[in-house]
Amino acid sequence: MKLLVLVLNRFFWFFPTVLGLMLVTFTISHVIPADPVAFVAGDNATNEQIEALRAQLGLDQPVHVQLYRYVLSVVQGDFGVSLYTLRPISHDLASRVPATLELTFVAVLLSAAIGIPLGVISAVNRNSLLDHLLRVFTVSGLAIAAFWLAILLQLLFAMELGWTPLQGRVDGWGPDEVTRFYLIDSLLMGDLDIFLSAASHMMLPAITLAYPAMATIVRFTRAGVLEAINSNYVMYEEAMGFPRRVIVWKFVLRNALIGTVTQIGLIFGILIANAVVVEAVFDWPGLGLYAVQSILQSDYNAIMGFTVVAGVIFIVVNLIVDIAHGFIDPRESR
Amino acid sequence: MTANSRSDDLLRVRDLSVSFATDGGVARVLDHVNMTIGRGRIVGLVGESGCGKTTLARAILGVLPSNSARVDSGTIDFDGTDLLQKSPEWLARNVRGRQISFIPQDPFSSFNPVFPIGSQIMELMKWKSPELSEEDVLRPRWRPGSYSRARRNADYERVLILLRKVQLPEPEAILRKYPHEVSGGQRQRLMIAMALLPEPKLVIADEATTALDVTIQAQILMLLRELATDLGVSVLFTTHDLGTAYEICDRITVMYAGQEMESATSNEFFNHPTHPYTNSLLRSLPSREHGIQGIRGEIPSLIDPPTGCRFNPRCDNSVAVCRQDRPDPTDMGDGHIVRCFNPVSAEQRAKAS
Amino acid sequence: METASFLIRKLAEDRVALLGALLISLLVLTAIFAPFLATHPADIAEFHPVERLQGPATAHFFGTDRMGSDIYSRILFGARITITIAVIAIGVSVLIGVPIGLIAGYYHGWFSDMLMRTSDIFLAVPQIVLAIAIAQTLGPSIENVILALSATYWPFWTRLVYAETRSLQNEVFIEASIALGAPPWRVMLLHILPNIMSSIIVRTTIGMGGTILTAAALGFLGLGAPAPSPEWGRMISESREFLPEAWWYATAPGLAIFMVVMGFNLLGDGLRDILDPRIRRSRAHDSK
Numbered sequence: 001m002k003l004l005v006l007v008l009n010r011f012f013w014f015f016p017t018v019l020g021l022m023l024v025t026f027t028i029s030h031v032i033p034a035d036p037v038a039f040v041a042g043d044n045a046t047n048e049q050i051e052a053l054r055a056q057l058g059l060d061q062p063v064h065v066q067l068y069r070y071v072l073s074v075v076q077g078d079f080g081v082s083l084y085t086l087r088p089i090s091h092d093l094a095s096r097v098p099a100t101l102e103l104t105f106v107a108v109l110l111s112a113a114i115g116i117p118l119g120v121i122s123a124v125n126r127n128s129l130l131d132h133l134l135r136v137f138t139v140s141g142l143a144i145a146a147f148w149l150a151i152l153l154q155l156l157f158a159m160e161l162g163w164t165p166l167q168g169r170v171d172g173w174g175p176d177e178v179t180r181f182y183l184i185d186s187l188l189m190g191d192l193d194i195f196l197s198a199a200s201h202m203m204l205p206a207i208t209l210a211y212p213a214m215a216t217i218v219r220f221t222r223a224g225v226l227e228a229i230n231s232n233y234v235m236y237e238e239a240m241g242f243p244r245r246v247i248v249w250k251f252v253l254r255n256a257l258i259g260t261v262t263q264i265g266l267i268f269g270i271l272i273a274n275a276v277v278v279e280a281v282f283d284w285p286g287l288g289l290y291a292v293q294s295i296l297q298s299d300y301n302a303i304m305g306f307t308v309v310a311g312v313i314f315i316v317v318n319l320i321v322d323i324a325h326g327f328i329d330p331r332e333s334r
Numbered sequence: 335m336t337a338n339s340r341s342d343d344l345l346r347v348r349d350l351s352v353s354f355a356t357d358g359g360v361a362r363v364l365d366h367v368n369m370t371i372g373r374g375r376i377v378g379l380v381g382e383s384g385c386g387k388t389t390l391a392r393a394i395l396g397v398l399p400s401n402s403a404r405v406d407s408g409t410i411d412f413d414g415t416d417l418l419q420k421s422p423e424w425l426a427r428n429v430r431g432r433q434i435s436f437i438p439q440d441p442f443s444s445f446n447p448v449f450p451i452g453s454q455i456m457e458l459m460k461w462k463s464p465e466l467s468e469e470d471v472l473r474p475r476w477r478p479g480s481y482s483r484a485r486r487n488a489d490y491e492r493v494l495i496l497l498r499k500v501q502l503p504e505p506e507a508i509l510r511k512y513p514h515e516v517s518g519g520q521r522q523r524l525m526i527a528m529a530l531l532p533e534p535k536l537v538i539a540d541e542a543t544t545a546l547d548v549t550i551q552a553q554i555l556m557l558l559r560e561l562a563t564d565l566g567v568s569v570l571f572t573t574h575d576l577g578t579a580y581e582i583c584d585r586i587t588v589m590y591a592g593q594e595m596e597s598a599t600s601n602e603f604f605n606h607p608t609h610p611y612t613n614s615l616l617r618s619l620p621s622r623e624h625g626i627q628g629i630r631g632e633i634p635s636l637i638d639p640p641t642g643c644r645f646n647p648r649c650d651n652s653v654a655v656c657r658q659d660r661p662d663p664t665d666m667g668d669g670h671i672v673r674c675f676n677p678v679s680a681e682q683r684a685k686a687s
Numbered sequence: 688m689e690t691a692s693f694l695i696r697k698l699a700e701d702r703v704a705l706l707g708a709l710l711i712s713l714l715v716l717t718a719i720f721a722p723f724l725a726t727h728p729a730d731i732a733e734f735h736p737v738e739r740l741q742g743p744a745t746a747h748f749f750g751t752d753r754m755g756s757d758i759y760s761r762i763l764f765g766a767r768i769t770i771t772i773a774v775i776a777i778g779v780s781v782l783i784g785v786p787i788g789l790i791a792g793y794y795h796g797w798f799s800d801m802l803m804r805t806s807d808i809f810l811a812v813p814q815i816v817l818a819i820a821i822a823q824t825l826g827p828s829i830e831n832v833i834l835a836l837s838a839t840y841w842p843f844w845t846r847l848v849y850a851e852t853r854s855l856q857n858e859v860f861i862e863a864s865i866a867l868g869a870p871p872w873r874v875m876l877l878h879i880l881p882n883i884m885s886s887i888i889v890r891t892t893i894g895m896g897g898t899i900l901t902a903a904a905l906g907f908l909g910l911g912a913p914a915p916s917p918e919w920g921r922m923i924s925e926s927r928e929f930l931p932e933a934w935w936y937a938t939a940p941g942l943a944i945f946m947v948v949m950g951f952n953l954l955g956d957g958l959r960d961i962l963d964p965r966i967r968r969s970r971a972h973d974s975k
Contacts, residue, residue, distance in 0.1 A: 016804065017804075017807065017808055017811050020804065020805070020807075020808035020811075021808055021811060021812060023808075024808060024809070024812075024817070025820065028817075028820050028821055028824050029820075029824065032821075032824050032825065033824055139949065139952055139953065139956075140945075140949070142896075142948075142952055143896065143900075143945050143948040143949035143952055144945050144948075145900055145903050145904065145907075145920070145923075145941060145944045145945065145948075146904070147903075147904060147907045147920075147923060147924075148923055148937065148940075148941035148944065148945070151923065151926070151927065151930070151937050151941070152937075152938075152941070154930070155930055155931050155934060155937075159930060159931035160931060231443065232438060232439075232440055232443040232444045233443060233444050233445055233446045233447070235397070235438070235444070236436065236438045236444040236445075237446070238397045238430075239392075239395050239397050239430060239431070239436035239438070239538075240430060240431035240435060240436055240458060240528070241425075241426040241427065241429070241430030241431030241432065241461070241462075242426070242431070242457075242458075242461055242471075243423070243426055243427075243468055243471075245468060245472065246461070246468060246471050246472055249472065250457075250471075250472060251446050251449070251457075254448050254449070255446070255447070255448050258448060269813045269814075270813075272813045272816065273813040273814065273815040273816070273901075273904075276815060276816070276819070276904070276908070277904050277907055277908065280907075280908070281927075291819060292908055295819065295823055295908055295909060295910065296909065298823075300823065300824070303819065303820055303823050304820060306816075306819075307812070307816050307817065307819070307820040310812065310813065310816045311811060311812035311816060311817075314811065314812055314813055314816075315811050315812075318811070329448065330447070330448055330450075330512040330514075331447055331448075331512070331514055
């Protein structure tokens, strides 16, 4: 019952939040620029061209009409036409979403698989040499600029050592598109070569993305485990003779993980932010690279489209995390 | 084992000293403490907060915080074994939660919030089955290992019987619930059931009723007393409330600033308080004749305690020797033990009401 | 004043936080004395094509860039840009975010809800995404980077101040001063604000690190100060076409960003350990 209320409440807020996001992008694209049309049309446009475009885009209408039309078209998935590729921006974006999602999923899995055990070990051996080393490692992860780390890794592993490909998503043609996640599609095809190629291309960008996210997971898991270890129920479990190992890895971990799960939203924010620059460095054909190319080409509609899509992905992830949290934390759900 | 194990005393703490490293220095939290619990007896350990009763309880359980606490001297003789000589692993496997079990002070925060109550109780059953290893306990439920389904069902039935014994309504339903879904009184009944589950010889109840409403307190006390008597279990009951101690305990030991001051049967204790501290305590209970009388002065620092008797700066009977030497426990007859050079006289004695 | 000396004393005991403070001081001193410390102070705008892409040597500590300019000197001047962006952007964010948080927390009603929903919308998108959109619309310049960052970072302080204000409202001393008829602005400024100051300081310190990273990323994407500005992110971006030969090109500015952000994060962590009463309580010994 409580869970149903929670789910409904989150869904209820989903739409106003997305609407608000559109209001923000509308303000940025239609209100801030002195003359949005000249902006969209570019520097070389003639006056007639600008006026024609103004009418065509409906920018001669009052602001509230423009807003109404803007929201209506965005809701229908229409972000206009890219000034550079001349294709509908929604098509461009849609074709690039899977690459970014695949990369961020792998990065999340990687950071959780490494970060959670490290966080537990760090907390259990609090103030030991190991804990201090891990602290240096995680603090560095949060201080390092992702694009710089990407370049360093590229310099070392791709250029100097030649262990991994320099950039891109796969050698030659990708696998037949089913899920459009190359790692999965190549396995569905049964083509191990493509799989290995995709995996080796994935390596450096995924590590770059995972490092700061992992640092966050280690910190939250460590704090959660420490809090649980100092709690009365651990004192009780100890007094009843449970061995340390059972207490930590069975009883405490579940508590600490609930806290960590709530942070996945935050972690996903870090990932999306870093994906923009990391994709640019590794030429990874996802949303981030599209945004960077659009910036270089002053492809203004495309950037607004990217902003809305990235924002919506982030909002959806947070929605899922909130609801998942409700399911796994008995105090929320019952 | 030795002849000792046949003795009437289940637990004998002798000369136990424990200190804690704190930011301000080393605090001697237990200072040469002695205490005895007879088989099947309920012993109340009474004192203000900070007097060392929780530390004593934890020392017996062997769960002193390992990074800050140190045992300086003494023995804890439990059923013929000195627990202080045993490894932490041995204690965890053989003593804690088996021969000695525990009822915590706060039933609200002592349950793990994210597991159903039933699963927490079953984990305890599992760990206390001698033939199961640590790996078996670590296993998730869907990979039971050597913990067979039949065994599990039998254990489950035992749990249900015990839950009925602690007068919990609809035990099956309660086992499916999460801790935050049951009331405080029910949680403490569950805690009692869990404490009795391994059929222990000694139950340590640390302020077990303090967190509960007064009306529920009385029920829980009665239940604990009944079950302990029924099953012949000894109980160490720590409390700061003399009234609670009087209701349930056969014998009372009073602690002050890390030392036991007086120890006697409940009747003797209330009718003939002999240590000046005990006497002041009883006088500080509200009464019709003299209202409420506090004890002058403050609890001493444990980092830099007064020399001699730790109570001497606040004591009305203090004489020169009290400020120099620590009094040794003396038997005043019939097991009434007092640590004092100058006990209270008959005229000074507070009358129990 | 008492709290300030307490803070300094505590910080002096925490070696990690001290290291953070040291790194930040280094940044500030570098920025102030850049013209004196630089070996080639003119190189922020002057080019020597003959000397382009030379490796680290005594003449050029960190080597030279594609224009033959001294990277060491450019990094020193880059510190000025970094500080300017971070201090102004965070300052504006605090000045916007804190009052909104106070008002939304103090008053209850639709207006408060609206303020918080607005800040939620800004928090619902990764900061860099909105900042890219704003900076792209306004055109690449330091001022616009500052504007973009201020416009996207203020909700962090609103959230924090809102939550702390709401929890303080149940405290007896706040209820008492309201009951005694103190006007709302007085309660907010004299009673609530001083009590949440420490949280604001911690958040601001850690926020500096994040802002510097985002600003560098914007620079890297070409949305920051235009060439030939010695902005660190831009320098790293320029270096890419000369890899792997000119390995030093990206190394120095990346290290500079790393050290500065590390400094703020370490100091922020240290401050939180000192100022957060919850952590202090759990550290206290239980010697019952």
